[in-house]
Amino acid sequence: MGKCLINNNIRSLRFNHGEMTQQQLADKVGVTRQTIFAIEKGNYSPSLELAFRIAFVFNLPLEEVFSFDLKNNNPEELN
Amino acid sequence: MSYQEKKNIVSLISTLLIFSLYSMYVFHMYQEGKFHTTDVFSFWGTFIVILIAVSIAVKIIIYIIFNIIYRITTNEKEPAFSDELDKLIKLKATTISHYVFVGGFFLAMGSLVMDVSPYVMFIILILSGVISEIVGLITEIYLYRRGF
Numbered sequence: 001m002g003k004c005l006i007n008n009n010i011r012s013l014r015f016n017h018g019e020m021t022q023q024q025l026a027d028k029v030g031v032t033r034q035t036i037f038a039i040e041k042g043n044y045s046p047s048l049e050l051a052f053r054i055a056f057v058f059n060l061p062l063e064e065v066f067s068f069d070l071k072n073n074n075p076e077e078l079n
Numbered sequence: 080m081s082y083q084e085k086k087n088i089v090s091l092i093s094t095l096l097i098f099s100l101y102s103m104y105v106f107h108m109y110q111e112g113k114f115h116t117t118d119v120f121s122f123w124g125t126f127i128v129i130l131i132a133v134s135i136a137v138k139i140i141i142y143i144i145f146n147i148i149y150r151i152t153t154n155e156k157e158p159a160f161s162d163e164l165d166k167l168i169k170l171k172a173t174t175i176s177h178y179v180f181v182g183g184f185f186l187a188m189g190s191l192v193m194d195v196s197p198y199v200m201f202i203i204l205i206l207s208g209v210i211s212e213i214v215g216l217i218t219e220i221y222l223y224r225r226g227f
Contacts, residue, residue, distance in 0.1 A: 030162070031162035031163065031164070032082075032158040032160075032162050032164075032165070033158075034081040034082065034083060034158075034164070034223075035162050035163070035164040035165075037081070038164060038226050038227070041226065042226075043225065043226020043227070044164055044226050044227050046163070047163050050163060
């Protein structure tokens with residue numbers, strides 16, 4: 001199994017939503033600012049619940065906020 | 080550097096300072112004959128109980144001072160709760176810390192099996208406790224830096 005990565009575009013979404021700060025987003029989803037920072041940097045893959053909460057804040061479906069990147073892997077292995 | 084990283088670094092330094100200063104103090108008192116006891120178990124029991132009590136009291140004071148300094152320097156309030164990332168990191172650090180302590184515990188029991196003096200057993204036990212705490216804190220700092 002290769003390296004799995006969950007990418008996100010939270011940073012640009014924050015910017016497009018009235019230049020929302022990390023702290024404001026953190027308060028809305030119930031985590032600390034450090035956790036939002038870690039997610040944006042790609043250092044932490046959030047739980048499914050937190051991912052849904054973040055998507056809900058931006059009023060977008062989950063797949064428009066997060067994307068799954070399977071590197072160095074044959075996609076057929078997933079089937 | 081995040082609040083959690085700073086807090087763990089302060090905790091690491093205070094753990095090292097408390098243990099080394101307290102050990103030096105007891106050693107000094109013992110050499111002067113002020114910390115005198117004929118029973119090995121009573122001596123080490125007293126050492127451990129006082130160390131735990133002193134550690135808790137001093138750490139509470141250090142955390143209060145740290146939080147005051149943090150608020151003044153950053154104009155930010157410390158996080159009032161632990162979220163999922165904090166809990167995951169804490170869990171991993173505690174697991175590693177327990178492994179280290181269990182290793183030290185086995186070493187300490189092994190020293191008794193090999194008929195080594197109870198002094199050695201207690202020293203191994205206390206050191207494994209301190210080292211396990213240090214390893215746990217370093218793990219937390221590492222995971223906050225690198226990500227989880």
